[in-house]
Amino acid sequence: MSCQEKHHILEISNLSVSFRQYDRGTNQINLPVITNLNVSVHDGEIVAVVGSSGSGKSLLAHAILGILPYNASLAGEIYFNQELLTEERKKQVRGKEIALVPQSVNYLDPLMKVGLQVRNGDKSPGVMERMKALFRKYHLEQETENLYPFECSGGMSRRILLSTALMGNPRLIIADEPTPGMELSLAKKAMEDFRQFADEGNGVLLITHDIELALEVADRIVVFYAGTTVEEALVSDFESLEKLRHPYTKALWRAMPRNGFETIPGSQPYVKELPEGCVFGPRCPLFSEECEGEIPERVVRCGTVRCIKCEEDHSHHHHGREEAHTHAGS
């Protein structure tokens, strides 16, 4: 299977994040915000995790970087460059080998000159040189260094944030909604810099609610629904309905304005009322009793799907399931 043999920069298997929270009164409950999530990022790829806002997908970034709040608990494994990311290791790599590009340009310190922020206060010649190189690469003038954030346009600020992330020479960038509220054409332009970074053999994990943008800029799409990943698909799979695997993805496709705005009833369940078995079950046209059991993740046509009804491709009919497990541990 050629599609599975690429080098994995990031590999997340069966990640679950839950929050301990007070209900009413003094009762404590556990809110499972993310359950059994699987994502992998390969060399040279932009992988987009697409889900609606408030669905907890930002916590994915926090889990990878080890910056979850203290009342959260984490299960499952995260591998970075084939190496298990422990909380200890997360501290070592974050900001260096794994960098975060935050959602808003408000993350820049308004009272500090841009150059100082990008270099994190370091004035050594090597660091200076690296910053200058990054500024050249991302079309920022050298004078930008001496500006304050309010003197920079939105586009400049975004490139400054990206340069800051790139100072540690990362292998992986996690971008959490890097283009909020931007029109598609502008957002695409902003994403060109990420493309350039990925093309150098690095990985980008793009977390977004905007599937139209994701389809324009990413290589693979991971569909996030009710706290879990239901499908990992190539962008080219979205060209036609037949290539998609999960009934939710298909419903999503039909609901795109360009495909006729056709919808199905119901809504994403709240994390406290997740159904048994398949999270999409209650809204699924293919629903049957087996769907209330455990739903394993399967590899189908170079992508993965969490649906027992999805028809497998004949070429890897026999070892589809094993494949999903072995490559998670490799």
Place this chain on the structure above:
Amino acid sequence: MNQRKKTLVIFVGAVLFLVVVTVAGVFCYDAARVTDFSRKNLSPCGQYLFGTDWMGRDMLTRTLTGLSMSILIGMCAASISAIIAFVLGVMAAVLGNKVDSVISFLIDMIMGIPHILLLILISYALGKGFKGVMLGVALTHWPSLARVIRGEVLQLKNSQYIQVAYRLGHSKMKVAMKHMVPHLLPQFIVGLILTFPHAILHEASITFLGFGLSAEQPAIGIILSESMKYLITGKWWLAVLPGIMLVLTVVLFDVAGGSLRKILDPSSAHN
């Protein structure tokens, strides 16, 4: 037991202790004034837990009475103070820029003068005693709470859901009752409880300094100032035990207010 249950237990415990002290003090009022020279200057023992003083008065009943007087005066004064804070805070937030700057100036000014100085001044001008202390404490303790209330109301006024409610045709009164009061009330109550310990301490302080309650009352400030004379002769219990009780009372009020805040604060859901 989780954090919220613990907090609740601490809160109930603190409140219970304070209620017991206050009620016990009220009932001890007469006993606290009985002099009996056959039992003077006894150090703490089984029968007289806090010992007795040079006139043979039981220090336990005196301490309880003093504390309960301080608590009652403190609570009354703090409540008046909180009402002033509420009214001025809401006025500053609602009545426009000019009123706001006047009230904000007043807040800054009173906060700028040391509490104790202003307190002594007001109490002295009103002829000391119960009235002087009460008004003195009431008139000096409102600014910080007023500032909090003003900020909250300002923020609420501009919050989206209240703006939406106005556009849905709800009157100012309805918005105030339905949206603002339920939000402000918990903060107000916590603020009020946290003002108690200040009020109690300040009452005791000015009474100690001689600008508060009159000397024949068994007030905690009087007890402490009188015992000063006897400390040097080794009668440590006259000052130490009432002092510890005063500190305990103040700390417990603070604990009660703090834990109530924790319970009422919606963002504490995550702790």
Place this chain on the structure above:
Amino acid sequence: MLEAKNLVFSYTKEGKPVVDHVSFQVAPEERVGMLAPSGFGKTTLMKLVGGYMLPDEGEVLVDGKPLPEKGYCPVQMIWQHPEKSVNPRLKMREVLAEGDQIEDRIIEGLGIEEDWKNRYPQELSGGELQRFCIARALGKGTRYLIADEISTMLDLITQGQIWNFLIRETTERKIGMLIVSHSQELLDYVCTSQVDLTL
């Protein structure tokens, strides 16, 4: 007819106006899309039209009359972030009751389930919450509806459900709509006409 006439607004006295001489009209059968780049002040403009702020110059008229200062505003606005538009201390049933006699037809049409009404806002997903905000804005007295990026944060299926419902409902009741969205595809599908504010 909803008319915006030469609206001017700036947040500071000396500063450059955020909204600078903007005029447009919306008829009861129309769904008008507003086109402008980000940072143009579209949300500010919508707040002026919705009566949330008063313009420095110009006026907003409904059938030739200015917006009422008190009472139910015939122009209702639905916001981008539903979690900010509802009081976190009220149950959803009470949130619905804030509106002007919301009909059951609307609640059903938006797919609001009976059980959701007994919950607090924190116990609903963004999509569920936005349905309540839309229902609340569709009271009896509503003549015009402003939708400012109302489906940006939702998944496409929820977006589709909401817009299909809104198109049906507003057509039936002859409610005019003003729509702001950064998605051109959505505007093309939903709107009967589009206004380029930069012209």
